[in-house]
């Protein structure tokens with residue numbers, strides 16, 4: 580009896596995170612975590628913590644552009660709450676505006692890629708333009724917990 584219970588509990592503990600990883604909340608948060616890592620890498624270059632690298636700069640914009648194109652697919656009905664989501668109700672209340680914010684993020688990251696900055700100053704200009712999107716969207720569509 581005791582062993583059976585332990586087995587059952589152990590199974591539940593293994594199964595729960597596996598399910599959670601495939602859910603829309605975890606998926607969209609993972610995409611944003613990548614955004615966060617990329618933004619930090621860009622900020623570190625600008626602060627001189629790590630040396631400027633044009634290839635890395637391009638990879639940052641590319642990865643953010645990928646996020647911009649897929650992020651909107653992970654907000655199905657029923658994922659408004661749950662997990663530790665910080666998605667604001669406005670995403671579902673104003674879907675057109677949320678879509679527009681994502682489209683702008685996609686456009687700006689594409690423009691930054693097309694600019695192919697080869698100097699730190701040029702990178703800083705593109706990065707600043709791109710990073711404005713983070714702030715603007717979070718103000719309306721992300722709740723602070």
Ligand code: HEC
Nearest residue numbers: 608611614615618664665666680681684712713716720721
């Ligand atoms: C179009 C809207 C939008 C844009 C643009 C955007 N975000 Fe987000 N971000 C969100 C939403 C919505 C959440 C909350 C997701 C959730 O918890 O379900 C979020 C969450 C996050 C999180 C927390 C992830 C976690 O759960 O650990 C980080 C970090 C983040 N964003 C960074 C960024 C950075 C950096 C940028 C810009 C490069 C950016 N975001 C651009 C909408 C956006």
